[in-house]
Amino acid sequence: MPAILDLPAEQALEFELAAIVSAEQLIRRLHADRYRAVQRARALATEVAGITESSRAGDRNMATRSFVAELATTLGQHEASASRLVAEAERLTGPRIATLDALDAGEVAPTQVRSVLELTRGAPAEVADAVERVALDAAGAAVADGVVSTNADVRRRMRRVRERLMPEPLVDRRARAAADRRVCVEAAPDGMAWLSLFLEAERAFAIERRLDVLASREASDDHRTGAQRATDLAADLLLSGTLVDDPRTRDVVTGPTGAVQPRLNVTVPVLTLLGLDDEPADLEGYGPIDAETARIIAAHAPSMRRILVHPETGATLSYGREHYRAPADLDGFVRVRDGQCRFPGCNRRAERADLDHTRAWAHGGKTCSANLAVLCRHHHRLKHEAGWRVALEANGIMRWTSPAGHVLRTTPERRFEPVGAGEGVHPPDPPEPTDPPAPGASVDAEVLELLDSDLEPAPF
Incomplete structure (x- = not known):
């Protein structure tokens, strides 16, 4: 050199x-x-x-x-x-x-x-x-x-x-290709994400042109760039069907996610929820979000479910050999704990996957959190039909062995640990919160999950 x-x-x-x-x-x-x-x-x-x-x-x-x-x-x-x-x-x-x-x-x-x-x-x-x-x-x-x-x-x-x-003919090929139209979301750094649509070309360009026209309306107190205005307009239209900056089309009171009521699982440390701490929360499918955003989502949540509290008030986490199908509380706990499919490298979200007995029920496996894991339908079948072997290790680790003999390990997204009596969270002399805590909230809780009130367990 x-x-x-x-x-x-x-x-x-x-x-x-x-x-x-x-x-x-x-x-x-x-x-x-x-x-x-x-x-x-x-x-x-x-x-x-x-x-x-x-x-x-x-x-x-x-x-x-x-x-x-x-x-x-x-x-x-x-x-x-x-x-x-x-x-x-x-x-x-x-x-x-x-x-x-x-x-x-x-x-x-x-x-x-x-x-x-x-x-x-x-x-x-x-x-x-x-x-x-x-x-x-x-x-x-x-x-x-x-x-x-x-x-x-x-x-x-x-x-x-x-x-x-x-x-x-192109018209026939286009009709077949249109059957694959879909929406994709890709996580990005700093609390952001990419949203893209695969759809017919004329609709895509028409959407772009309409957003450009709408974004060209400038107000004296609007300091956003054209790109920022177009993005905000697209989000407003998708979430609520209205434009929040146009009183003529705004006929509903919207929350942080618009007029729709999506099913969002947000794991929030209770001290963050109470305003006593700013530890980030976790948006399922994305990752960490800032404390203020989590509190805004919590304020508009129709209901909450406590996942970890003291043993005498917590969910039942084992049903032994009495039940093959996991009851709702156990099902919900395992899905929140694992977060996504437990096969190496798979990121399919838990709510779209199966619950699997790691040790088969037919071979003496129990219906308990220690023997249940989330597997998407594809990897569920691979486990049973294609020679992939799995064993449980300490701390919720799953050890997978491939047909070629490669050993790989996966860990749960959230390692919930048992909390003994008297071991709750007790910060030293915290200041009184400005707003009273939400009904049912407890400072002894480690985690709160925000759910729709009509959320049903995913298929077993």
Whole structure:
């Protein structure tokens, strides 16, 4: 490095750019190697699972799911990412092998590979080959003639070829694709989150245009940017169907989440709720939220449920062998404790998952908090049908062993510990709160959960 620094700036810059190109070529080759390794590993996993050409479709599907889970836990990825990697490897070592070879040669980047895979998916073989050829020709022109095309440019050309050659009318394909429309939420730092909608293009652009028009209405005392106004307007319309800054459309009194009454689980330290502390609360599905936001949500909550109090006033946490199905109080406790599916890497929320006896009821397992855990339906099936083994360790830890022998551990989201008599929270001489505590609140409680009054237990 000192020798490089002694070079004139122009030569040093040329050297560094050449080093970047070499690193990029190596990265592309490693990506290609990874795809080939994934496909080989999948074939070996199928062999380990005992799958043959005569195996049932259900058994083959379960073997694939088990391998995806194995790969996800090995790489520390979400199963959706691992599943996408497995699907990409299958196609790149099969019909799209020309793209894999171009990646290995360093002619295309991983982003261009994903564009090829996206725009050839679902297309007849001859159409997919023509679309792929557009990307490969662009890559070849860049190598031979120095003609640089961005991924966006190549995607536009591939889309045009695809639309011209696809035998099925666009209107039919669009109707089928619209069946996948959905809303996605992704947590972000500092108490924020991304909300996105996958929907028809004309509706998406119409929404954007309407928000721009509404946000263009400026008031002398409004110091928000146009982007901030558009975002606030979208939130107001989605939450209440009204615009809170427009008296002509405001016909309801809204809380912090608008006119709707969503089911929000918010775990709040009781001293925070009483205004005696500012320890953050926990919004289920997101994570920490500030104390003031938690108190605002609590003020509008239709009801509260205490989760941990002294043993003589707390929920019943064991029903032994008398009941197979967990009663409501035990069901609620386990779901709040675990927070999400207890399979390694899975983040499906507890209210959308099953309760599973870790030691099977048929084999003597009890219906108690120490033997119950939250598993989503997919991983519930993997546990019973695909060779994944699980055992309980101390402090609520679950030890998973994969079919390949990998050992992984998961912990509950909230480690509720038993509270003995006389061990409640007693802060030294706290100041009197300005507002009286909510009815039913107790300073002996460790945690409060805010729930809708009509919340039903999730399916067992």
